[in-house]
Amino acid sequence: MSTLLEVRNLVKTYGEGEGEAETRVLKGLNLTLATGELSALLGPSGSGKSTLLSILGTLMQPTSGEHVMLGQDLTRAGDRDLTEFRNRHIGFVFQFHHLLPDFTALENVIFPAAVQAGRETAAARARGRELLVRVGLESRMDFLATKLSGGQKQRVAIARALMNQPELVLADEPTGNLDRASATQVMALIAEINQNEKTTFLISTHDEKIAETCRRRIRVADGKAE
Amino acid sequence: MLYGFKIALRYLTASKTQTGLLIAGVGVGVFVFVFMSALIGGLAVFLVQRTVGNIAHVTIEEPARDPISLLPQSAGALVVEQRATSQRTQLRTADAFLPLIDAMPGVAATSPQIVGNGFLVRGLITAPVGVTGVETAKVSAIADIGKALVDGSTDLGNASIIIGSTLAGDLGIGVGQVVRLQSDRGVERSLVVSGIFELGVDALDARAAFVSLSSARTLFDLPQGISRIEVKLDDLNQAEAYAARIAAETGLEATPWTAGNAQLLDGLRAQASSGNLIKAFALVTIIIGVASALLLSTYRRRPEIGIMRAMGAGRGFVIFVFVTQGALIGILGGLIGAGIGYAALSPFPVPELAPPGGLPVDVRQGAYGLAISLTAIGAILASILPARAAARVDPVSVIGQ
Numbered sequence: 342m343s344t345l346l347e348v349r350n351l352v353k354t355y356g357e358g359e360g361e362a363e364t365r366v367l368k369g370l371n372l373t374l375a376t377g378e379l380s381a382l383l384g385p386s387g388s389g390k391s392t393l394l395s396i397l398g399t400l401m402q403p404t405s406g407e408h409v410m411l412g413q414d415l416t417r418a419g420d421r422d423l424t425e426f427r428n429r430h431i432g433f434v435f436q437f438h439h440l441l442p443d444f445t446a447l448e449n450v451i452f453p454a455a456v457q458a459g460r461e462t463a464a465a466r467a468r469g470r471e472l473l474v475r476v477g478l479e480s481r482m483d484f485l486a487t488k489l490s491g492g493q494k495q496r497v498a499i500a501r502a503l504m505n506q507p508e509l510v511l512a513d514e515p516t517g518n519l520d521r522a523s524a525t526q527v528m529a530l531i532a533e534i535n536q537n538e539k540t541t542f543l544i545s546t547h548d549e550k551i552a553e554t555c556r557r558r559i560r561v562a563d564g565k566a567e
Numbered sequence: 568m569l570y571g572f573k574i575a576l577r578y579l580t581a582s583k584t585q586t587g588l589l590i591a592g593v594g595v596g597v598f599v600f601v602f603m604s605a606l607i608g609g610l611a612v613f614l615v616q617r618t619v620g621n622i623a624h625v626t627i628e629e630p631a632r633d634p635i636s637l638l639p640q641s642a643g644a645l646v647v648e649q650r651a652t653s654q655r656t657q658l659r660t661a662d663a664f665l666p667l668i669d670a671m672p673g674v675a676a677t678s679p680q681i682v683g684n685g686f687l688v689r690g691l692i693t694a695p696v697g698v699t700g701v702e703t704a705k706v707s708a709i710a711d712i713g714k715a716l717v718d719g720s721t722d723l724g725n726a727s728i729i730i731g732s733t734l735a736g737d738l739g740i741g742v743g744q745v746v747r748l749q750s751d752r753g754v755e756r757s758l759v760v761s762g763i764f765e766l767g768v769d770a771l772d773a774r775a776a777f778v779s780l781s782s783a784r785t786l787f788d789l790p791q792g793i794s795r796i797e798v799k800l801d802d803l804n805q806a807e808a809y810a811a812r813i814a815a816e817t818g819l820e821a822t823p824w825t826a827g828n829a830q831l832l833d834g835l836r837a838q839a840s841s842g843n844l845i846k847a848f849a850l851v852t853i854i855i856g857v858a859s860a861l862l863l864s865t866y867r868r869r870p871e872i873g874i875m876r877a878m879g880a881g882r883g884f885v886i887f888v889f890v891t892q893g894a895l896i897g898i899l900g901g902l903i904g905a906g907i908g909y910a911a912l913s914p915f916p917v918p919e920l921a922p923p924g925g926l927p928v929d930v931r932q933g934a935y936g937l938a939i940s941l942t943a944i945g946a947i948l949a950s951i952l953p954a955r956a957a958a959r960v961d962p963v964s965v966i967g968q
Contacts, residue, residue, distance in 0.1 A: 429878020
């Protein structure tokens with residue numbers, strides 16, 4: 342399998358130059374993800390999992406180190422380039438789903454494509470519908486996000502993450518807010534998409550049972566990956 | 568950016584009550600703007616109409632001749648001749664200029680006149696009077712004598728006179744009665760009072776009298792020429808421009824009504840300034856209202872903005888969404904406020920027809936387009952600060968909230 346992304350000597354320090362006490366969260370972390378991997382990111386609270394996901398998702402710049410994805414050095418890219426890169430190549434699933442409450446399930450799903458195109462195209466709507474059918478929400482397409490259950494919202498969030506056919510999906514505790522049955526459904530869905538589309542998933546979780554469903558487990562401890 | 572427009576519209580319609588109140592607030596501000604424009608404009612029309620409506624907008628006279636220098640200026644001494652008073656200034660070439668002035672677009676009427684002073688005598692009562700000789704068909708060309716008539720008619724024959732109501736009262740005469748007019752040239756004629764007018768201007772009602780042009784020629788011993796030409800314009804605000812044009816084209820002295828009414832103009836300017844200040848406050852209120860509401864919305868939607876940014880929405884997209892909200896609020900509020908303003912002002916008569924004591928608002932001067940445009944621009948400017956704040960939202964810090 343080819344390398345999708347690689348980070349080397351990644352350091353992230355909070356409070357640097359801001360007159361606050363400096364906190365070094367990532368201390369020279371190295372990590373490589375191959376295309377099509379389904380990996381779990383494990384580690385205690387405060388170990389730097391969320392910081393790592395934010396950097397890998399181009400939502401945050403590291404203090405130092407290298408971050409290369411799809412052959413592009415993202416460490417020195419500007420906000421505009423990072424935003425466009427994120428839109429095209431990275432999907433996100435958050436613990437609290439974070440759907441846009443005033444929009445329907447379908448509108449939420451096609452948001453990344455509509456932002457890219459500047460309008461809601463017929464092709465985007467067709468793919469949005471297809472994704473919602475795939476996550477089992479064909480009967481909820483036109484429901485406002487606020488009218489969906491927790492599990493349904495998370496499935497909409499997964500569909501949204503897949504909208505632009507990203508190479509990498511970063512999931513931060515995607516089952517953390519779900520009951521066991523919903524969590525199992527969501528993980529089965531992720532495994533199926535990973536298997537069928539070779540989309541790379543990196544799933545941050547505290548749940549060992551969830552981690553066991555992933556083929557690779559990466560532990561972050563003391564700011565480094567093991 | 569069509570998609571940004573959709574998001575902006577969705578945000579506005581998602582909070583209908585809040586948006587409705589915000590648009591209503593903007594609408595009230597625009598209504599105040601429109602009402603003040605109509606009131607200040609209407610007051611100006613009303614005042615000018617009442618004070619200037621019955622006088623000439625431009626008066627054309629023969630220019631006063633400069634005293635003649637008897638020595639060349641280089642002689643080191645100036646000797647001048649005192650202005651002659653033995654000869655009256657008169658327009659000898661009026662017939663040549665009248666068709667030219669009459670043909671000017673914007674000239675409503677012209678009235679060649681012979682003016683002079685005299686005394687009206689009835690029995691033992693004598694009253695000073697300013698006499699204006701006018702063409703019989705143009706009695707109401709400048710001052711609307713016909714409309715101001717309280718008795719009789721405006722028909723002027725060679726032996727009739729129209730006088731003001733105060734003067735008639737002082738002399739104790741009415742329509743059909745005879746009065747003697749002694750001119751300052753020593754000519755005396757008996758004239759029948761054919762009409763009595765009341766313009767509401769005491770100087771005119773107590774001292775003005777109108778006779779026919781031919782009577783005036785006899786009374787003031789002026790077989791040829793006239794004293795002046797009075798011009799009435801469609802738009803009295805153009806008087807200065809027309810006076811300059813007439814002077815340039817005829818070589819005569821043309822004086823606009825503004826030259827003799829500086830205090831009125833100062834008052835109107837002060838009134839307009841006060842109105843502009845109130846309108847500016849209304850605009851500032853709109854801007855503050857829109858800015859604070861959108862700032863609140865920005866704060867409330869921080870997690871959503873963070874998600875949009877995480878999903879690949881650029882800062883420009885976020886700014887567009889919030890600026891569009893401001894623009895929509897401004898345009899809608901502007902349209903509603905201007906519409907209500909127009910509807911509220913429409914029942915009022917125009918200032919020219921306003922009854923005494925009535926509110927002289929002028930529906931034509933509501934400045935509706937300006938109000939809507941300024942409100943839209945103001946709302947857009949007001950939304951820039953919240954929009955920039957929204958664009959600066961750090962997705963990482965708000966996604967966890």
